[in-house]
Structure formats: structure tokens, C-alpha cells
Amino acid sequence: MDKKSLQIYEFAVEEGTKCGGCNWETSRMYVLADSKEEAEKCLARGEVLCGACMAEMLAEEGYRVYHPSDQE
Ligand SMILES: [Zn+2]
Numbered sequence: 001m002d003k004k005s006l007q008i009y010e011f012a013v014e015e016g017t018k019c020g021g022c023n024w025e026t027s028r029m030y031v032l033a034d035s036k037e038e039a040e041k042c043l044a045r046g047e048v049l050c051g052a053c054m055a056e057m058l059a060e061e062g063y064r065v066y067h068p069s070d071q072e
Contacts, residue, residue, distance in 0.1 A: 009039035
């Protein structure tokens, strides 16, 4: 994936919608997509993640995710 064009789209979803990744109930879902149109297609297919899963996915992409308990 080209990190320069990496974009995250946030969708407000119905309160209590379960994330397909972790089954966590959330009202905001996120998806990595190149365009709003593509993001909406992912949403329609349920290929969206909660914030925690998105952070985990970004970590897999090579991003360092810092947690509040981490030492500086
Ligand atoms: Zn999740």
C-alpha cells in the first residue's frame, strides 16, 4: 500500500453496531480507502473496523501505535 495516499474514512454508524473484527460495539467505523466512493463500498460490504481494530491494522502496516501506558 502506498502510504502517501493512505486515507482513513470515518463513518458514523448506528449506536451499538458491532465491529466485524473484534465484536466491540461502536458508533464509529473506519476504513482505509483511496476515495469516498471506495470507502462507501467497503461500508456496504461491512469491511469497516472500529478504532481499536484500525489502530491494530495500522500497526501491521508498519505504524508504531503508542499506548498511554508506554514509556517515552
Ligand atoms: Zn474492532
